[in-house]
Amino acid sequence: MALAKLDVVVLDCPDPRALAGFYAAVLGGTVEGDGDWVDLKVPGGPSLAFQRASGFVPPEWPAADRSQQFHLDLAVEDLDTAEKGVLELGARPLDTEDRSRTFRVYADPAGHPFCLCAC
Template sequence: MKLTAVTLDCADPLALADFYHRATGLPLHERSTDAFAGLSRGPAGSGLFLGFQRVEGYRPPSWPGQEVPQQLHLDFDVDDFDEAEARLVALGATVPAVQPRPDRWRVLLDPAGHPFCLTVPGA
């Protein structure tokens, strides 16, 4: 078994795909629409696909609370916490006040409210 895709619910798939495109450099999939957009590494079927699907009435997760559970989160390795955090905030991410282990990972929220973590390998 091989994991081939992860898809996030959101209100605006193209906007969220653009945020992650600018954050990761992964190219926008050529068949992306306002109902479903995606980013992929390499030709179709050859690498991990990150998808974004429109959900009517979407409610963002309430991290760290669980009124609306986070459901999942993504982790990204970075070389420098402060530099990566500043770049992602400039792209539209936000930094929640609660940071459980800021020496080991940093929690950010994407523009649709999904929490994701930055980690420095070996930290």
């Protein structure tokens, strides 16, 4: 028997509304709230929340001294199409050179690593 149920994944960032908008453009869903806490209600999946963190320092990938701590894997039908879309939205590539793999690694506009994964 589980003791708890996953409610939401929360990402610290300097601008919660902007980062919620980035992920809404990538995943769909509805951005709710403003200020220091913003929610993204994702259709058919868990919600994401974005919390203002003063002095936020983005992780580096890969780096032992500024570990990513977690990342999101986002399933996509077409890696090239999804890559073009996330780059247009402000993501930056971290590890995309090996085009034979089934995943590519990016950083969102606040610096959190995420992967696009072929499904």
